[in-house]
Amino acid sequence: MSEKFTSAQHSGRGYHDIGGEDFGPIDPKTTEVKPWEKLSIAIGNSMGGQGRKVINTDMGRRAREEMGEKMYNSLDYFERTTESMKITMVEKGLFTKQELENRMNKIKSCFSELKSQ
Amino acid sequence: MADEEEKHGHNHDHKGIDADAHALEHIHDHDRQFQADIEDNEPEHYELMTYAIKELLVEKGHLSVDEIRRAQEKLDSWQPSRGAKIVARAWFDPDYKQRLLKDGNEAMSDFGVDAGGAKLTVLENTEDVHNVVVCTLCSCYPRSVLGLPPDWYRSKSYRARVVIEPREVLKEFGTDIDDEVTVRVHDSLADLRYLVIPKRPKGTEGWSEDKLASIVTRDSMVGVVNPSVS
């Protein structure tokens, strides 16, 4: 987007650190939280400070601040939350990227099969 | 529900289960809310990722389905109606309001609120001061009393603008603040979580606590609107 912002891996102003910028009018429309979004939050909570304490809020924030400006800005709130949860869990060795990808493909093919039925 | 979840967990213990059957089991068991949508909507990337993370964590013993279920129930109990009851009590009972202002966690425990490690901090709107809350860095929010933050609170526009032009932002929410009133913005980004006690509107004299709670909206407890008697 610009050279104004950096990731948390570099010195400067983080792309998440936007207080005082102008991003136009606020859209007051609200949407229902989707079940998968709630599930994602619930998983994060039960692995985090309110549960097993394997991950914490600041690890997730740091992952968001390091995922890159382009990705950060292209994802919505719950997508970012899920992406950052993935990053911290892979970092913690809870599962590998490959395992996750395989499992996602498996679940995806099942949805497709259901659809074709 | 609990039985179904236990069954789900049990199935994961059987290795060699057919992949498709396995995933079908997943879809049927846990995320049945999606049944109606399946024909039209393939799940998107992050939805799939969430299901996959859940399955992997459960299979590897990092988390049980029961823990996830309890976390979901807890999340369901976090609603703005809870905050509204707290505000109504504060309007109704001056001693309770003082307790809230002194120690939010202590006073809100009367309503079963458990904020984890967060320090619940209560801000009172008065004739002279209007408080409004934001988190410019992410979207910190007093979830245990207001639930998950609404879209606008999470938006970059709100996060970026309310600190530099709060009065204009409040106007966009239909809230005009007199020049003589001090606007205090609270950038909530560390261990404190803020709940605003809005100004009690005129015309609510003699109302019961329940009736008072009915006019306390989520947005009024973030400080972007004032409750009104319609």
Next chain:
Amino acid sequence: MLFGVEVAMKQRFQKGDMVSVLNTHPPGHRRTPYYCRGKLGEIERVCGEYKNPEELAYGFSGEPFKWLYRVRFNQAELWDHYSGSKGDTIDIDIYEHWLEAAT
């Protein structure tokens, strides 16, 4: 009691103290927003001791604990062209190691 006294002695700032925020922009996970760095504010209240998020973010214990303050800034101190009323403020939660006594 003794413990309480010791804790109180360790705390660097008190309500009403004028402080300035470090004007530095190092890499890493930081909770001090850009717009207040280098700015002058007043301690509105002492919030207690909390784990250091800058350490927690990388999987460390977060100890030693850091004192957390609510620092009140005049809007006019933060922005060149603030259009609201003179008395308008922003309160920001800031950890002690980001603050210096203002001279």
